[in-house]
Amino acid sequence: MHGTTVSHGRGPTQAHTNLTVLIGNFNMQDLKFTTCGDYMQQEIQRIGFACKYLHPDQTQKKKVLEEIQRPLTEKCTTVQWLNRQTKDVAEQRLWDIMVHNAAAAKRLVEYVGSLPPELRMVRLGSNQLPVYTQRDWSYYWQRPDVIAYLEKHYGAVGEAARALDVRLSMHPGQFTVLASDNEEIVERSIEEFEYHATLIRYMGYGKQFQDFKCNVHISGRKGPQGIRDALKRLSPEARNTITIENDENKWGLEHSLELVDDCALVLDIHHHWCREGEYIRPTDDRFARVIDSWRGVRPAIHYSYSRNEHLPEGFAHDTMPDMPALLEAGYKKGKLRGHSDYYPNQLVNDWALSFLPYTDIMCESKCKNLASIALYKYSTEKNNEQLFEQHVRSSIQEHCTAY
Numbered sequence: 129m130h131g132t133t134v135s136h137g138r139g140p141t142q143a144h145t146n147l148t149v150l151i152g153n154f155n156m157q158d159l160k161f162t163t164c165g166d167y168m169q170q171e172i173q174r175i176g177f178a179c180k181y182l183h184p185d186q187t188q189k190k191k192v193l194e195e196i197q198r199p200l201t202e203k204c205t206t207v208q209w210l211n212r213q214t215k216d217v218a219e220q221r222l223w224d225i226m227v228h229n230a231a232a233a234k235r236l237v238e239y240v241g242s243l244p245p246e247l248r249m250v251r252l253g254s255n256q257l258p259v260y261t262q263r264d265w266s267y268y269w270q271r272p273d274v275i276a277y278l279e280k281h282y283g284a285v286g287e288a289a290r291a292l293d294v295r296l297s298m299h300p301g302q303f304t305v306l307a308s309d310n311e312e313i314v315e316r317s318i319e320e321f322e323y324h325a326t327l328i329r330y331m332g333y334g335k336q337f338q339d340f341k342c343n344v345h346i347s348g349r350k351g352p353q354g355i356r357d358a359l360k361r362l363s364p365e366a367r368n369t370i371t372i373e374n375d376e377n378k379w380g381l382e383h384s385l386e387l388v389d390d391c392a393l394v395l396d397i398h399h400h401w402c403r404e405g406e407y408i409r410p411t412d413d414r415f416a417r418v419i420d421s422w423r424g425v426r427p428a429i430h431y432s433y434s435r436n437e438h439l440p441e442g443f444a445h446d447t448m449p450d451m452p453a454l455l456e457a458g459y460k461k462g463k464l465r466g467h468s469d470y471y472p473n474q475l476v477n478d479w480a481l482s483f484l485p486y487t488d489i490m491c492e493s494k495c496k497n498l499a500s501i502a503l504y505k506y507s508t509e510k511n512n513e514q515l516f517e518q519h520v521r522s523s524i525q526e527h528c529t530a531y
Contacts, residue, residue, distance in 0.1 A: 176297075200239060205363070223274075237288045352386040372393055410485075427488070
């Protein structure tokens with residue numbers, strides 16, 4: 129029953145200590161239900177950020193910021209641009225992007241690895257290998273010389289993450305709809321997810337259950353059953369790393385929980401608030417079931433907060449926003465689900481951080497590492513400006529000489 133209190137303590141619940149893994153008739157037999165302790169220290173309570181490094185001083189000129197941030201940020205291109213070029217020019221562009229992105233991913237991991245252990249968690253961007261699943265250009269990524277480069281250099285990304293105890297993840301985009309009722313969309317979505325699984329494999333992950341998190345929403349009219357059907361068609365590495373997240377629209381937490389015996393679940397607490405108007409608690413029995421889905425591996429949740437411009441004018445962030453009252457006043461749920469730059473509401477932060485003894489927190493905010501660091505500093509009441517505002521230019525230049 130919703131709202132039942134469960135005592136968690138500070139470690140794994142008794143429920144997940146006693147969990148008997150339920151193996152379905154199709155897909156779970158080749159998964160290794162062990163913890164990812166070989167890859168990271170699970171007792172560390174982590175706060176992470178997604179995809180992009182931002183320098184602490186964002187008041188600098190745009191060109192200066194680009195010079196500082198570009199070496200840690202992935203590049204991309206478009207099908208349209210490639211199609212306008214000769215084959216040689218287009219392939220050289222893809223090669224150059226590959227070289228940059230592999231190096232940038234490693235630098236990003238090394239930056240995160242320089243932070244306190246509690247901040248060593250980052251999501252890698254999905255544009256590492258542009259047009260990987262595009263019909264006219266996918267051949268490029270199957271070239272033996274390209275594969276050899278990817279295996280070596282993305283292998284180095286994984287080695288750095290393991291050496292520095294950085295927890296990694298990825299998040300395929302909104303067009304990955306594994307539960308669609310359109311078979312062509314499902315096929316393309318599986319291709320997209322397997323692209324991520326290939327990168328994960330190059331980095332040396334996907335060998336054990338949840339040694340790496342690759343997260344998608346349920347999405348699609350077939351809902352949880354559509355996810356089960358798609359799981360049957362995924363590679364072992366993809367099944368080892370897939371997580372399913374509740375969304376703010378059709379498929380909420382109760383639908384995610386239908387998959388508790390099929391894969392690990394990610395609770396997005398902002399999505400849940402948007403959909404249900406509820407500040408779910410870590411003592412809720414539904415969250416205990418989310419924990420159980422990770423089978424002893426430390427879970428991860430997602431945390432975001434509504435943008436200031438979509439809340440009432442003059443809102444002081446000194447109370448917890450009330451979704452039913454906001455909707456009654458005419459505010460739109462679609463706007464309220466957008467991500468803020470930072471986390472300005474201490475009461476909401478206290479609520480989000482109440483999950484930290486049981487799960488890591490992925491910050492989904494526009495100011496990326498700056499927001500996750502600010503949340504961490506708030507949570508620990510630390511104020512080490514020298515550490516957090518260090519200029520990374522010198523270390524970046526050192527890394528650039530290696531590529």
